[in-house]
Amino acid sequence: xxxxxxxxxxxxxxxxxxxxxxxxxxxxxxxxxxxxxxxxxxxxxxxxxxxxxxxxxxxxxxxxxxxxxxxxxxxxxxxxxxxxxxxxxxxxxxxxxxxxxxxxxxxxxxxxxxxxxxxxxxxxxxxxxxxxxxxxxxxxxxxxxxxxxxxxxxxxxxxxxxxxxxxxxxxxxxxxxxxxxxxxxxxxxxxxxxxxxxxxxxxxxxxxxxxxxxxxxxxxxxxxxxxxxxxxxxxxxxxxxxxxxxxxxxxxxxxxxxxxxxxxxxxxxxxxxxxxxxxxxxxxxxxxxxxxxxxxxxxxxxxxxxxxxxxxxxxxxxxxxxxxxxxxxxxxxxxxxxxxxxxxxxxxxxxxxxxxxxxxxxx
Amino acid sequence: xxxxxxxxxxxxxxxxxxxxxxxxxxxxxxxxxxxxxxxxxxxxxxxxxxxxxxxxxxxxxxxxxxxxxxxxxxxxxxxxxxxxxxxxxxxxxxxxxxxxxxxxxxxxxxxxxxxxxxxxxxxxxxxxxxxxxxxxxxxxxxxxxxxxxxxxxxxxxxxxxxxxxxxxxxxxxxxxxxxxxxxxxxxxxxxxxxxxxxxxxxxxxxxxxxxxxxxxxxxxxxxxxxxxxxxxxxxxxxxxxxxxxxxxxxxxxxxxxxxxxxxxxxxxxxxxxxxxxxxxxxxxxxxxxxxxxxxxxxxxxxxxxxxxxxxxxxxxxxxxxxxxxxxxxxxxxxxxxxxxxxxxxxxxxxxxxxxxxxxxxxx
Numbered sequence: 001x002x003x004x005x006x007x008x009x010x011x012x013x014x015x016x017x018x019x020x021x022x023x024x025x026x027x028x029x030x031x032x033x034x035x036x037x038x039x040x041x042x043x044x045x046x047x048x049x050x051x052x053x054x055x056x057x058x059x060x061x062x063x064x065x066x067x068x069x070x071x072x073x074x075x076x077x078x079x080x081x082x083x084x085x086x087x088x089x090x091x092x093x094x095x096x097x098x099x100x101x102x103x104x105x106x107x108x109x110x111x112x113x114x115x116x117x118x119x120x121x122x123x124x125x126x127x128x129x130x131x132x133x134x135x136x137x138x139x140x141x142x143x144x145x146x147x148x149x150x151x152x153x154x155x156x157x158x159x160x161x162x163x164x165x166x167x168x169x170x171x172x173x174x175x176x177x178x179x180x181x182x183x184x185x186x187x188x189x190x191x192x193x194x195x196x197x198x199x200x201x202x203x204x205x206x207x208x209x210x211x212x213x214x215x216x217x218x219x220x221x222x223x224x225x226x227x228x229x230x231x232x233x234x235x236x237x238x239x240x241x242x243x244x245x246x247x248x249x250x251x252x253x254x255x256x257x258x259x260x261x262x263x264x265x266x267x268x269x270x271x272x273x274x275x276x277x278x279x280x281x282x283x284x285x286x287x288x289x290x291x292x293x294x295x296x297x298x299x300x301x302x303x304x305x306x307x308x309x310x311x312x313x314x315x316x317x318x319x320x321x322x323x324x325x326x327x328x329x330x331x332x333x334x335x336x337x338x339x340x341x342x343x344x345x346x347x348x349x350x351x352x353x354x355x356x357x358x359x360x361x362x363x
Numbered sequence: 364x365x366x367x368x369x370x371x372x373x374x375x376x377x378x379x380x381x382x383x384x385x386x387x388x389x390x391x392x393x394x395x396x397x398x399x400x401x402x403x404x405x406x407x408x409x410x411x412x413x414x415x416x417x418x419x420x421x422x423x424x425x426x427x428x429x430x431x432x433x434x435x436x437x438x439x440x441x442x443x444x445x446x447x448x449x450x451x452x453x454x455x456x457x458x459x460x461x462x463x464x465x466x467x468x469x470x471x472x473x474x475x476x477x478x479x480x481x482x483x484x485x486x487x488x489x490x491x492x493x494x495x496x497x498x499x500x501x502x503x504x505x506x507x508x509x510x511x512x513x514x515x516x517x518x519x520x521x522x523x524x525x526x527x528x529x530x531x532x533x534x535x536x537x538x539x540x541x542x543x544x545x546x547x548x549x550x551x552x553x554x555x556x557x558x559x560x561x562x563x564x565x566x567x568x569x570x571x572x573x574x575x576x577x578x579x580x581x582x583x584x585x586x587x588x589x590x591x592x593x594x595x596x597x598x599x600x601x602x603x604x605x606x607x608x609x610x611x612x613x614x615x616x617x618x619x620x621x622x623x624x625x626x627x628x629x630x631x632x633x634x635x636x637x638x639x640x641x642x643x644x645x646x647x648x649x650x651x652x653x654x655x656x657x658x659x660x661x662x663x664x665x666x667x668x669x670x671x672x673x674x675x676x677x678x679x680x681x682x683x684x685x686x687x688x689x690x691x692x693x694x695x696x697x698x699x700x701x702x703x704x705x706x707x708x709x710x711x712x713x714x715x716x717x718x719x720x721x722x723x724x725x726x
Contacts, residue, residue, distance in 0.1 A: 144690075220578060225657060227657075230658075231654070234595075243688065291654035291658060296659060324594070
């Protein structure tokens with residue numbers, strides 16, 4: 001019985017070491033010893049093992065300490081394990097091939113026809129992917145995603161689309177499908193500057209407004225928050241979705257990035273009508289956000305996609321209307337800001353979702 | 364190196380076996396073998412080990428199979444590990460002493476003076492606890508709880524009250540403090556009939572309206588949802604909390620259980636005015652719930668406390684107003700119902716929170 005237990009422990013330690021290097025970057029053996037709480041000889045054995053399997057390499061790097069002696073760093077070999085991340089948007093499909101340690105190895109992009117359906121988007125993903133040797137393939141799609149099915153996507157106009165099956169048919173590989181906002185939240189937490197927020201809400205403005213949540217440090221996979229369909233004005237404007245007074249319906253003109261950019265720019269330039277639109281939209285956003293903050297109690301809210309522009313142009317309106325819709329105890333610890341990774345967040349997060357599975361399976 | 368690994372594995376298996384018996388009740392060795400995926404000799408060794416430490420016992424129980432031969436059941440010894448759960452409400456403090464396997468060993472209750480502060484409530488908890496030999500002590504408090512601090516409790520009138528410290532001073536023991544609605548959600552999931560819902564929302568109506576959430580099978584500890592302060596009517600009635608148009612403020616008369624009971628009873632009897640009040644309140648509840656369902660995407664919503672009466676008297680109004688405030692894709696899989704454990708849910712859930720920690724620490 002001793003042998004399987006030891007083997008299991010060794011696999012677990014290997015996986016923990018690789019995870020540490022993947023997330024935190026090159027480190028000395030001494031740093032790894034401390035971070036993982038293992039002794040030096042165990043770290044040495046694991047490093048030898050992972051070098052032999054081609055996952056890590058040791059290089060002479062930065063100098064450390066008073067002596068200034070250059071120390072040997074342990075780092076991931078990016079090509080040892082790769083993840084292909086695909087982002088599907090209304091007008092394009094993008095691919096990033098990411099290596100172990102988070103290195104971007106390749107990227108590509110093709111335009112998507114307006115109104116394209118699942119199989120068409122999957123076909124483009126297949127073309128981008130070609131014979132890429134990725135161990136994991138992950139797609140990020142804006143909308144409400146559940147177990148590979150895109151239940152609702154305002155941006156793509158899809159309803160109950162089994163996109164995972166579309167991708168599997170087009171590529172002959174197995175896929176994970178994440179919603180774009182949750183993927184972006186994962187990206188910000190793993191590679192952005194939101195490491196310390198166990199409860200992170202990422203708002204994404206595309207041709208629909210969604211949100212992704214990290215709760216207690218873990219992404220709520222596949223269940224994005226349909227922020228655009230929070231009712232901010234009961235009995236108000238009729239929305240495409242059939243409800244009345246949804247954030248998206250009430251914002252009206254703010255549906256397309258072109259419009260928002262023109263409007264926020266005009267507002268900056270002093271155009272009174274544009275300022276009024278921006279102020280009003282910021283206020284509506286703050287009100288919708290208020291309900292979500294009450295229900296999801298994040299520590300940090302990031303404004304991504306075109307909501308970034310809107311937030312930067314109307315922060316005071318967002319904050320004051322948020323203050324009218326949430327208890328002071330919930331606002332006290334809340335930080336509002338823009339994403340560190342910009343529009344790369346979803347692709348980076350989708351890749352990280354793949355790496356988490358990959359490294360987890362080595363256990 | 365083989366020895367610690369084996370020891371660690373043995374501890375893990377012990378903990379898994381005890382967890383299985385604690386949650387699922389008495390089982391045969393064959394059932395345990397199947398449930399845990401361990402072989403018969405490992406189960407045998409663990410059973411001997413846990414019998415010697417006094418945690419389990421084997422008894423001749425129910426007859427199984429065609430032969431009808433009575434089979435030996437493995438079961439928890441309740442007294443081997445106990446958790447004391449305390450519930451603090453506006454007018455009382457209750458204690459339940461729960462043994463391994465979920466057996467109720469003792470209970471007690473004392474009235475709480477209206478407006479009592481943290482130290483007074485803690486003093487009563489200490490008196491109820493006396494010299495109970497509980498390994499874990501857990502308190503459930505209605506309101507927004509974060510790391511032992513009651514940030515806001517409408518029911519108790521507490522703001523930023525460090526109740527964990529109050530309890531530790533009064534009893535000389537260390538405490539976990541959970542919010543009542545989250546504790547009730549844990550109770551329903553572990554001992555009620557909500558086993559299969561990984562995303563469960565428990566609404567609690569007391570002298571405030573809060574909600575607790577289980578997301579992806581795990582309680583969102585210490586962050587209850589302040590459902591009563593979701594703004595359902597922007598710019599509406601001024602609420603005690605300072606906001607305008609909160610659910611609690613708009614419901615008005617529905618603050619006290621006495622009122623709700625009288626009103627729902629009158630509505631059942633055909634009183635038109637009472638029916639109107641119930642219908643209107645159900646509609647407001649559905650609207651607030653709509654925002655929370657959009658943000659938290661539960662599979663199941665349970666109406667606890669006096670919301671149970673309100674829901675049973677106004678289900679159609681709740682559902683129709685929920686339909687106006689959530690996307691059909693989110694409602695399609697949503698079940699609305701009343702809690703199986705009734706008003707015992709919070710105490711049972713608080714005890715389970717303690718057992719989870721206790722059994723986890725044995726690992």
